[in-house]
Amino acid sequence: MMTLSALNQFLKQHTPEETQRLNGVKKDYSQFPVARGKFDTPCYRFDTNLEDLRSLFLSKKVLPSYYNFAVVKQDRFENVPLHIHEWLELSYIYSGACTMTINKTTFRLKSGQMVLISQNAPHSVKRCSENDIIINFLLTREYLNGTFFERLSQDNYLTHFFIEALNTTMQESKYIVFSPEQKQNRLADLTNQFLCEFYSPSVTSGPFLDSLFTLITCEMINLFQHGMVLDHSSVDQIYTILRYIETNFADCTLSSTAEFFNMHPNYLSAYIRQHTGITYKELVQTQRLSQAAKLLRSTALSTNDISLAVGYQNTSFFFQLFRKKYGCTPMEYRNMLHASDTPNM
Template sequence: MTPEHLDEFLRQENDYEKDPSATFNLTAFNEILLHMTSFPYIEDSKAFTEHMIISADGVIASKQDRHHAVLPHAHNWMELAYMYSGHADLTIAGQKISLVQGQCILINYNVSHSCAPCGHDDILINLLLSRNYLQTNFFNRFSDSGSLAHYLIASLNNENRENGYIHFKSADNRRLSVFMREFLCEYYDKSIHYNDYLDSLTTLIFLELSDIYKDESIRDASEHNEILSILRYIEGNYRNCTLKSTAEFFHMNPNYLSGYIHKHTGKTFKSLIQEQRMMLATRLLSNSDLPVTDIALQAGYENITFFYKKFRQLHGCSPAEYRKQFQ
């Protein structure tokens, strides 16, 4: 399927979209979901139809039916809503959000959400991803990419339940639109290796979303999740920032900031700093010929003995022994 054929396919109206008076059998819909996987509940599903769901081994893609409101519902799959074309007005966890072309919203497990009727040119694509699929095919490739990734993983694993969604301001992002189009082309017109393609494209989509967040302004006053701003700050300043300097930057009391970070990530400020420093150290050990002392200094360790101690605690070997694995 080419991007042109995909566009034509997505803009076609199905029978439900052509009939504004159409209703849907909630019991039948829930039976479909239960046969696919362990899918929880739909509160009120007049706006759901059988044809919107196509299963793909842990990833379900659905084009949202136009001309009908999607009433409040929740499920135990993570949902990534992508605005392929036009715009949509959603309500998520009581918050009204306008989604424009190219933007995404990641909705957490069991968070109630709904959508106002979409017009003919408003194409909203929903990707539903099971917890098992994400953990098996995604987290193992994503978990080392930074504190922001750790925050997302904590949310998916119910370690952080305060924030029900993340709105990605990705309207002008070229790569995301390419990855999404390629995913949908493969999803609706499967090749021999479609599972591998979909797994890889899903990873690329989420990695790009992570980069989008990192590239946004740290001090955006309208930021819904302040913890994400703090984590982005740590990712950019871990070599020399302290709890005190970070607290001053965000106009917080150091003790309050320490508790706030632990509440939202399950980790201490010091452990987040150590993770960032060690990730840089391990990358340099495996991909460069720099002396270990220089690597320690680049990672923010002025005390080389302390660096050796922490490295052995984490990896069970010395930096030199770790490097030999990649030679």
Template structure:
């Protein structure tokens, strides 16, 4: 199976042979809208995902430059072989084999021409795909998954990208190969299989804690430190306070509050509330516990307040959420 996939990806397409002989700008660019971004013209890619589908996967054409452009959807670049050099928001980044870069909507980026040994897979994802239903299926149901998705889909901030140093993650490489095999050779239940692989891939990405983001963090504290703090909140949300969390990481409470707000665009209190609600959703989906017990279990002493916050976050009442997602 993997041998056939490898052969397919490494084989030169007709268009690649043309680019190899004489690089040129594809005629398709004449059909794209051009907008101005910070004084420069960029192409707008908006029609690459088929209508009524949420995901489109393709191999990037080698030997041809992809000029500065933005997407109306999220783009996940996976380096299947070789390397990939991009300019994202004015920063040059080179990904090596096995690494992944997720680029948010509206982020200007260009890609250098790839050599014959450089095979880059583009996975385009509509933002609507990241529904509460999708998130509830992630193995990491908490503020880390919330941070990951918000980092690339925050409607208030479209200038982000995340590079995952996933080159040593064997599970991730296997899952992506399985996804590609399913996508390029569709059969019965392929759509459901693709959805399952996407959940597994994002779950695996959540395990790759050492990642780089273009969001500035005060030195010497990196994005890794922020993930460590979020992980601590996930594990200790029932008992931790701003002061106890700050003490654990040798921060002052004021700096901890600033650091969290700067990195996540949420307050410490909001993160605790998100963790409570997301743990509540897990219990609603996977147990038959009475709702009042779930509220108490997740630190919501006031049942009316729990209902109010749950409805605000999921746009469903706890009972409606249970009826829609219950798997017990």
């Protein structure tokens, strides 16, 4: 894998396109159609699909391809005009800064920040300087709704809650800026590690990159939920309640939870349904069964012990609920996992 120092040297090199810009050759955007709509300036539609993008960059030996999304180094020495496209764009400011306009809002992004731009959101980027390096991850909507969040939303409703909030924010504002603390920027650390592996892949590059991008996503959600808690008191309250249930799901009741938060049980029940769309009972049950599935995957505990551990004294009732959610008994669930892990002879 490439070192961080080698990554820095690599990214500072001029791409063939950047060399052309420095020599006075401007990019011709007339090949792209002008999008319909009410825009202050002409807005181009970049119709190139991800497969074409990957082939283009690979053939030019600018960047390799990676699975079902593309990674593109921003051309530093040109103004990128107002444009829209079908894929989502996750822009990472590796070094320096850049001025970006998204949906008629202009802001300055600094090193270590990321911005997630929605599909068909009109945006443009001002010409950067030598030390301003931006890396763009281009993602399809299917990837964002599928692999991007799939593994993160299954185990607890708290994460699911913030994913729904993130999607809502994206629909309303068309972008989300992630601004970590500069002294402890895990987002930058993880992304830099990803880029080191991406540009100099090892034998295990596939799963390594997959795991790193999952961690990047986790950190984005952490930053997003932190911002929500700081900015919205009502979100702070539901966040605290969800966290409490996530921690105490095995033995909490509606009455005990309401008492902890100095609420009437009926009010708490209505409050949870208003903010999550499900009942208190469904929320606790989802958490218990998800934890049971996790214990089946990661421990050798008996199904009776797992039933008790997640808060069900009646094992038969636990089996009934588990089958309804997963389509099989706890033992069948465990056996299927073991069968899938057994190598073919």
